[in-house]
Amino acid sequence: MKHKVLMSFVLIILLVPLTGCWNRRELNELAIAVAMGIDKSGEQYQVSAQIVNPGEIVTQKGGGTNSPIVTLTSTGDSMMEAVRKMTIKSPRKIYFAHLRLFVIGEELAREEGIAKTLDLISRDPEFRTDFFIIVAKETTAEQVLKIFSIPLEKIPANKMFESLETSQKVWAVTATQTLDELISDLVAAGTNPLLTGVEVTGDPARGEKRENIQKTSPQAILKINGMAAFYKDKLVGWLNEDESKGANFINDKVKSTVVTVQCPKKGNISVELIRSKTKVSGKVVNGRPEVDVTVRTEANVAEVQCGEVDLSKTQTIYDLETKTEQAIQSDIEAALNKAQKDYKSDIFGFGEAIHKADPAYWKKAKKDWKKEFVNLQANIKVDVKIRRIGTLSKSFLNELKE
Template sequence: MKKCMFVLLILSLFLTGCWDRRELNELGITLAIGIDKVEDEYQVTAQVVVPSEISAKTSTGRSPVTLFQANGETVYEALRKITKNSPRKIYPGHLRTLVLGEDLAEEGIAESLDFLSRDWELRSDFFVVIAKDMTAGEVLNVTTTIENIPANHMFNTLKTSEAFWAATNGFLLDELIANLTIDGKEAVLTGILVTGEKMGSSKQNVESITPSAQIKYDELAVFKKDKLVGWLTERQSRGYNGIVNEVQKTVTAISCPEKGKATLEIIQFDSKIKGKINKGKPEVDVNIKVKGNVGEVECQINLNDQETIVRLEKNTENKLEEIYNMTIETVQKQFKSDIFGFGEAIHRSNPKEWKKIKKQWDEEFPEMTANVKVDVKIVHTGTEGNSFLDEIEVK
């Protein structure tokens, strides 16, 4: 009998509940967090789901999310202080988007990221973006269409944009921290802003065909260490993503052999950066291979002629090389921040030489040579041969 009791006692140890178990109705499910710097304090804005409004049975037509905001000496403190006006503890385990204010980014983002990288409740599969010309709190205070939860709208829009348009890039927290800490590479983040009226929090904002305020992704923000030092243009953002091999699919307008424009849909993209030391100086080769389809023709050309295809390919190569060279030169001279990872490429190819120049890389990077070579192949010309515009011209 005693032996049976002892066995039951041991088994009972494995039947205890989870030590960190919490009821769902005790948590404020937070899908987006904004962090701003207000004077000497952090201001944290949490976009929290309203459970009754995301259920078809209990919805009353009110906003599916609400905002809570608090200030603190640290991010963690501010987040906890939200409980002063929130009936539930903020739970960021399902976070989709982290928005950092531009003022905070200019001062430095590293300290504000420590809590987010350390908290065991947080997964790292959320995007980090920079609020441009406004606070993070203002970005989170806008209602959205199609996706009625703004955090999901922001997440899915960036995911779609980076897949089909080469000017944006979705960086996860782990990727951002890696870029902030790795030798020979600086970080970039995609910008986010509100167009139209700055405050679009009312229900009326999504009741019209064209909302008065809309969330939009902008160009890439350039960092030096953990501080924001400037913004790329859209053209330069496309150039950056091409150089670092972050293009999935996109389109680009090119000049026809004589006059007019055509559009090439890029369906396959591969960029390789190889570092080397040439005559004692660091140098990189950027070799890019592109495959694409003719997606649009606004000129009179014969697509059945192989020579025409070759000229289109050459025009595309020249345009892309111009964009990439211009992007590199601008970043070297204006920002002096190695966002391309050229230093990392030198390190991979020649660790001994990198060790010698590592401490002087801020001076070496703006003067180094980058050799860009683009090879373009047009695979298909679409379902049509020559454009019907030819027939209109001869009428």
């Protein structure tokens, strides 16, 4: 009897690992999507998927004759219906576990909002949450996914994913927003979302052809341009480059960037910010909400176009730090003005700061926070410390003869 019980136990143990393959998927049965787009087509949703052609990706010599990617589109009353209808055009099931990019058309974002479109990708376990979400500026998500944009990358979605990461790290006019971060901003009472915008420049029709990336000057490219400001889940407007950088300073998303200031006479000095930290604290003064925005940065002198500037002098460094602080503050004020006066949307999370500082006040103010935000006083302080001036204290330009 004991022997039978032992054997039964051993068999059960051996069978457990075998159940791990019940939902296996063979690669040759899947169409791997690296990007997904959503637009509105009348009363229906139009879903686009950028599918990888594995045979062309692994081609080592001479290059294949087929496209490394194909973009499929389908419409339906819901996103799930549209996705399933894609099988009419594809012999394989569309597989979204390797998604890198989710693109939302501007028309959909403005008119209907983005909340409904996020339900499927947040509910379906096949979707991971580490892909970036962007808005197609003045175009459709489908058009963005069809463009072959740059010769350095066979898969456009991968190129855009890497461009977003790089731009945020070194230029600070974009913000890489994942699904979890976006949903958190949508459901929070004291903040509204900011998403990076991408536009098609040039001839879109030529950009859809593979020959576009075989030229030294492509006929059409994808360009990151501005940030989309939302009120709740609807797009209300765009921030330009300076305003986007200012918003990123407030939101503590600046890792590195370049600030250009004018020389005393002629030319410019480029200051490279190497570190930046922003602290936002809320308070209630005489019954009115206020926020203190403190930005502290460290920088190096990267380029000097004026020969008369002597960086070995303490006063010169002080003046340069002051001008850099003023330039950063100008960007921050531009972002604040656009958000408060034009869009009336708290894209900085100031409401959350007030909530932390004074929960009792926030309980009363949160229902009408839009009105409170418009009149909110923001006290901005920027502190820049220049650490290095490079190998030259004086530019050789002053030694050049006229």
